[in-house]
Amino acid sequence: MVDFQTMASSNSRLSSVKGPIIALFVGATSGIGLGVLREFARQAVNPHIYFVARNPTKAGPIADELRLINPHAKCEIIHRDVSLIKDSEKVAEEVMAQESSLDLLFMSQGFVSLDGRQDTSEGLDASISTRYYSRIRIAQLLLPLLNNSQSPRVVSVLAGGKEGPIDEHDLALDKPGNFSMSAASYHSCTMNTLMLERLASEYPRVSFIHAYPGFVDTPLFDGVSSGIQGKLLSYTLVPVARLFARSISDAGSWGLFAATSARYSVDDGMVPLTRGIEKAEKTKGGIFLVNEKGESTDNENVLGPFRQRGVDEKIWVHTKEVFANIM
Template sequence: MVSLQIARQSNARISSLPRGLVALFVGATSGIGQSTLQNFAQHAPSPRIYSVARPQTVALHESQLAALRRSNPTAKLNLIQADASLVSEIDKVVNEIMQKETKLDLLVVSAGFMAFEGRKDTREGLDPSMSTRYYCRQRAVQLLLPLLKNAASPRILSVLAGGLEAELNEKDLDLKDPRNWSFWNASVHAATMHTLSLERVARENPGLSIIHWLPGPVDTAGLRRAAQFGMRPPNQMTEAEAGERGLFCATSDRYGVRAGLVPAPEGVGPANRSGGGIFLLGPLGESTDNEGVLATMRERGIDKVVWDFTQQVFANIAANGSHDASKDEL
């Protein structure tokens, strides 16, 4: 267990890092993502930060960023308007960043929700609860690899459910059959597919540190909404603490495949990686072991099945988008 005091001490050392770290936050308009962004913006010297907001949250998020600019006048905070449940919108976000930056030091993805009211697909034909928690996150990771590889010690922090992976419905990975879909099945599928795909990225990019963090129950608006559907987990962490711990996981060399950001705290050993090469972390920053599930899926080649399926989903969306564009032009 990493104490909150240790996390805070580590975060304070971010101020001694080189100026001009570049970070992208997807899902930081509220909750854990917002708190992590706030802590990073306050500590980092002259950072260049990009944050994605849906149209309906732009005004609120811009006011949040304005407050952070006042607290750290050296920070450059940029708001990008996009819907993080649409793969095509993630493409636009990435294109904008690649036009402005030559590297990306930190990618933090935390968008997501549980679809308690049932499945209502996006215009791309995906369950939005799975899209925000898997497809769009994975799309951002893959497209941003060139910028991440240009950073000295690149990190990806995905806030979801590392360590809670479970067997997949291999014949219906996107749970199109109503008999297979439930808000819980969608949650498990998204987390498991995410871990398997992140492991694939890690194996192909050994210099990239990837952290899949399960923060546990956190007192966010989303969890308060879940209470309406009977979910009231005990021992909830505050948003403030989750943001401090999230930043620690994202920047401490304890979770780095190579050093380059904040040195690991004295007396705290390096975290273990999964058999696939990523850090699966529990709420308090300790490694979790889910090899009983993950190793079996790797041995059976399910990671490749998930990867190929995902690439086909992306290809179909791109093809449909091009087709729609050509129709619009006629």
């Protein structure tokens, strides 16, 4: 376990990194992503921050807050809805139009649907689209820029290490009766890990992290009251979960540590290892699965058979087809 003080100490050393750090945050207008965004602005000397926001009225105050935290920070808002693949592509295109390199891609967008499948205008379930398709599409398009960075990193905060069974014959869960909250969660998590491994094999210089934050007191707790399932959760599990949940501020420190420490890097990382901290182990697929304690997790009993049977290749073909059909 990496204790909080060690994480905080490592994060403070980000100020010693020379030159501007260019980072894109997706899903950072609330919750864990916002906590990491604030901490990044606080610790980096001259950060160049892009962050995605669907709601312009919400984004303005966040940008103002970041500039108060760090007057030297350059903040740019990208107004897009990343439940849509087309908008996710526009996010990448806007960054590519202005930058020749990218140091950090931090993605935490997504939600859990308690009211059944909710299709977007592109025919994809919105909860799976935000948690899986949009993340992979943004990462895929920005990898050439990341590859130009001295120490590039992609962090996807979802449920790394919690991979599980998926319907290999209905990866989009669009056939009648196949969609459920748990099925959508397992699909999003498992496909995330296997496809990040795929991207890592193509870009070995880039460090890929799929992280599980544990219980965090985010607005997701406030959003479970819709629908019958949501009302049951809001009156039973949510109050108990909040007793054990870490704050958004603490989650921000945890997330920045995952995003910058050499512990999770194929090279030396932005921030060198501190005393008592060793390099984390990667999966056999070449990425870091990181839990809420900052430790590597091993889920080979699930991931190994998927790779052996070629399910990862099947997911890749399916994902490319989804992207092509939307274009």
